Amino acid sequence: MGAPHDPELVGRQDERQVVAELVGRLPGGGGALVVRGEPGLGKSTLLAxxxxxxxxxxxxxxxTTGVEAVAPVAFGGLEQLLRPLRDRIGVLAPPERSAVHSALGQTDAPVPELFLVALATLNLVADAAPAVMVVEDAQWLDRESADVLAFLARRVELEPIVLLAAVRDGYPGPLDDVRALELPPLSGADAAALLDARFPALPASARQRVLDESAGNPLALVELPVALTQLPVGPARLTLPPAAAPSPGPTTPAPMAAANWLRLPERLERAFGARTTGLPPATLTLLLLAALNASDSLAEVLAAGGPGHTVDDLVPAVRVGLIEFGDGRLRFRHPLVRSAVVQRATAGQRHEAHAALARVLDGDIERRAWHRGASVVGPDEDVAAELDAAGERARRRGGVETAVQAYERAARLSATASRRADRLLRAADLATELGRREDVARLLGQAGALELSDAQRTLAAWIADADDDGIHDLVANVRRQADFAERVAADGDVDLAMKILYRAAIRCFFTEPGDDVRERLAATAERLSPDPADGRLLAILGHVAPIERGRVIHDNLARAAERAEGDPDAARLVGNAAIALGAFDVGSAMQATAIAGLRAQGRLALLARATSIQAWCALQLMDLGVAITSAQEAVRLSTETAQPAIALLARSRESLIAAMRGDHEACEQIAVEVERRALPAGVRPVLTMVQLARGASALGVGRYSDAFEHLRRVHDPADPAYHHLNRCFSVGDVVEAAVRSGHYDEARALLDDLERVGSRTPSPALHINLRYARALMAAEEEPFLTALRADLARWPFARARLLLAYGEWLRRQRRPAEARAHLRAAREAFDALGALAWGDRARAELRASGETSRGRVARASELLTPQELQIAQMAAEGLTNREIGQKLYLSHRTISTHLHRIYPKLGVTSRGGLFAALHGTVR
Incomplete structure (x- = not known):
């Protein structure tokens, strides 16, 4: 491999090889790597x-570099990273261009969802590639920049982009899921080799002491000897001043001895700090300003230093190896240098430095406010108000975490208890968006210690209960939420009350609170919203009383859908109501509207939910192309947006998809994985879906007893897989399994139960299932004919099953000639839909009726991965690579790479052949 470029890479040959291989992928591909380790283990050296x-x-x-000593500014790390590419922003698509301008503070327009900023960043860097992004001290980046980098890390493998980030051990964050390279201490031999290479003249006693003290830490090996012996270091062989404690006195021990009890990073920090001893006052002033500045701008540091300060004042710090500067930028030689400079300054000096920086940052509202906030000690309403404004600006720019910190800091500086409470509650409310329960509890605790007004107490109660629509809190007391909603409505805030009820309704869907609680929520919602076509009301009713209020939902669905046109939030709610009713065709259309809007807005958390629901709709309508791509996208996005319950639900859809495609091994593999995670949490819809998948898999191959055992659980109120709504859409399956496995009495009981349910709701899906079940239970032909006369144009799988069952009945009645026509139609429909196991069942029946059935040919959806299928579908619709990338939050380069893999799989040479390949068969 050759010798390492830097002597400090001694002992890091393997780690260097990993980095070299990653960079070596350029320009054909890329990747991401997080280098982790304690301070001084060589993270910065590897990045260099x-x-x-x-x-x-x-x-x-x-x-870009994260800075511990200063409060984060929303997208501050991203701004530093993209500074060399500012002249390229103008070539981005308008939504992305606007997103980047807003995020970087170049306009006052509100920043759209963070993921749109992230997509714009990906395309911006990809268009300037090949590129290597280097992030020092990533653990101290502002959260928004870190989230953008995590987004990029998951997408750069097919791009000519390499992302390398250094993270200290013990700092969790958005980059935790990125491939990591852990740096261990150097071996004894490598430590000795490095020390001897840097300090060949070190006396034997000092040499051994350094080896012992450094414990294999490379930075310690090259820095502690300086503090110990004043040896020259580096190519210029500079003589350094002796290390010293911050306040030396006659009883202060030697620096190494005094530091023996300290952790090694603290010893190194002291060693760096000792180099500041004897530096001119002007140099120390500029060093402190640079250490407290979130930017690496040399001009800002000099301006804050005031008249008379020049770059010459920084030369002494360069000579002792603390900093380097050039091209208008100032960088510390190691992150520990920055913290050492800050630690050695007095509190008064730090306050003065913050005030000086604030004076030169008039054009940067957020940074100026942070520095002003750090420059005062006691209450100061002017500064608090400025931090308030900075927090609001950060929030509008998408910097939720920055805004939380700004409001909390403003609260500390507030002149009155009332203003302090307002700011703490505002911070807590925003903190719920970050999913940080401990921060919410802490902020509410601080506010609760104050004397709150009635309005503030109501807001505090709302915040305490807010937790991502309740999906993570499956045992919440929804009765208490109904009480709370009524109290809020009585205070005049009906909108907030409806939000509370919707959250409670979601919880009802994911758990089983009982009929009384669900009826209480439905009645409360109806009192609060007298408009029966209110999409919010219908969504609540659909989650808590889909059967009891089925007629209300049915009668008002069309008006609600008309109102929701063009509004993704409203469309999502109305779509949820339609799905709860069992009107999956309407629900699919409304979810498609919601998905289009949510994509454009970059709201990936809601997009994950919408695509999961769309997958369920598509499964009911047996549109496997949509089901496959929607479920896969839902899994990916829910994982990316930290929604584990939605990820489980979407994954369970994939189990059912596998069952319908005849992939029984994959069906069971996914079912086991999902059940293991969902059962302890009692996530009923997921457990229901698992049993539906297993039942469908068994039905498809004629294992009727197994199918019945799986499906009956969905109808047993004592079973964790029971679900009061989803059981309605499986009555056809469970009755078929029961009849064909000889459980006729159980089949009759189940059918009678669901007939009573059907008398209370006009649910289309339920009544389609009931007609199918009646035909299976009947001894005569008429129920089959009645079921086939129903309008099943949007329900092709249901019609194909009826044809198969009718053909089977005719054959058993010794009418094989009549049976064949129905069995052929069923076979062709199953093949067209991709229901492979069902197609095989139809073929077997045809053979039994005396007709040899032709073999099935593969469909495009069987040859492509879910993401490839989704890209191929969009390309076949005429979308450009850039348009597809914008929809899927991938770069246009990645889309191009996928398409070039798709073409040979489908036997086409360009996107012009995709439509025919996707809508026909592939031989």
Whole structure:
């Protein structure tokens, strides 16, 4: 491999090889890597090696650094990273261009969803590629920038982009899921080799002491000798001042001895800090300003230093190896240098430095406010109001975490208890969006210690109960939420009351609170919203009383859908109501409207939910192309947006998809995985879906006894897989399994139960299932004919099953000639729908009737991955690569790569042949 470029890479040959291989993928591909380890283990050195390798490869280098000593500014790290690409922003698509301008503070327009900013960043960097992004101290980046980088890390493998980030051990964050390279301490031999290479003249006693103290830490090996012996260091062989404690005195021990009890990073920090001893006052002033500044701008530091300060004042710090500067930027030699400079300054000096930086940042509202906030100690309403404004600006720019911190800091500086409470509650309310329960509890606790007004107490109660629509809290007391909603409505805030009820309704859907509680919520919602076509009301009723209020939902669905046109939020609610009713054709159309809007807005958390629901609709309508791609996208997005219950639900849809495609092994594999995670949490819809998948798999191959055992659980109120709504859509399956396995009495009981349910609701899906079940239970022909006369144009799978069952009945009645026509139609429908096991059942029946059936040919959906299928579908519709990328939150380069993999799989040479390949068969 050759010798490492930097002597400090001694002992890091394997780690360097990992970095070299990653950079070596350029320009054909890329990847992401997080380098983890304690301070001083060589993270920065490896990143510097990556920069060198990038230069050799002709790749662009983009850099940013997290700064612990200053409060984060929303997208501050991203702004630093993208600074060299600012002149390219104008070529982005308008929505992306606007998103980046807003995020970087170049306009006052509200920032759209963070994921749109992330997509714009991906395309911006991809268009400037090959590129290597280097992130120092990523654990201290603002959350918004870190989230953008995590988004990129999941997508750069097919791009000519490499992302390398250094993260200290013990700091969890958005990059936790990225491939990691853990740096261990150097071996004894490598530590000795590095020390001898840097300090060949070190006396034997000092050499052994450094080896013992450093414990294999490379930075310690090259820095502690300086503090110990004042040896020259580096190519210029500079003589450094002796290390010293912050306040030396006659009883202060030598620095190494005084630091023996400290952790090694603290010893190194002291060693760096000791180098500041004897530096001119002007140099120390500029060093402190640079250490407290979130930017690496040299001009800002000099301006804050005031008249008379020049770059010459920084030269002494360069000579002792603390900093380097050039091209208008100032960088600390190691992150510990920055923290050492801050730690050695007095509180008064830090306050003065923050005030000086605030004075030169008039054009940057957020940073100016943060520095002003750090420059005062006691209450200061002017500064608090400025932090308030900065928090609001951060919130509008998508910087939720920054806004939370701004409001909390403003609360500390508030002049009155009332204003302090307002700001704490505002911070807590926003903190719920981050899913940080401990922060919400802490902020509410601080507010609760104050004397709150009635309005503030109501808001505090709402915040305490808010938790991502309740999906993570499946045992919530929904009765208490109904009480709360009524109290809020009595205070005049009906909108908030309806939000509370909707959250409670979601919880009801995911658990089983009992009929009384669900009726209480339905009645409360009806009192609060007298408009029966209110989409919010219908969504609540659909989740808590889909049978009891089925007629209300049915009669008002069309008006609600008309009102929701063009509004993704309203369309999602109305679509949910339609699905609860069992009007899956309407629900699918409304979810499609919602999905289009949510994609455009970059609201990936809601998009994950909408695509999961769309997958369920598509399964009911047996549109496997949509079901496959929607379920896969739902799994990916719900994982990316930290929604584990939605990820489980979407994954369970994939189990049912596998069953319908005849992939019984995959069906059971997914079912086991999902059940293991959902059962302890009691997530009923997921457990229901698992049994439906297993039942469908068994039905498809004629294992009727197994199918009945799985499906009967969905109808047993004592079973964790029971679900009061979803059981309605499986009555056809369970009755078929029961009849064909000899459980006729159980079949009759189940059918009678669901007939009573059907008398209370006009649910289309339920009544289609009931007609099918009646035909299976009957001894005569008429129920089959009645069921086939129903309008099943949007329900092709249901019609194909009827044809199959009717053909089977005719054959058993010794009417094989009549049976064949129905069995052929069923076979062709199943083949067209991709229901492979069902198609095989139809073929077997045809053979039994005396007709040889032709073999099935593969469909395109069987040859492509779910994501490839989704891309192929969009390309076949005429969308460009960039348009597809915008919809799927991938770069247009990635779309192009996928298409070039898709073409040979489908036997086409360009996108012009995709439509025919997708809508026909592939031989």
């Amino acid at each position: 090696e990556a920069v060198r390798l990038a230069g050799d490869a002709g790749a662009r280098v983009l850099r």
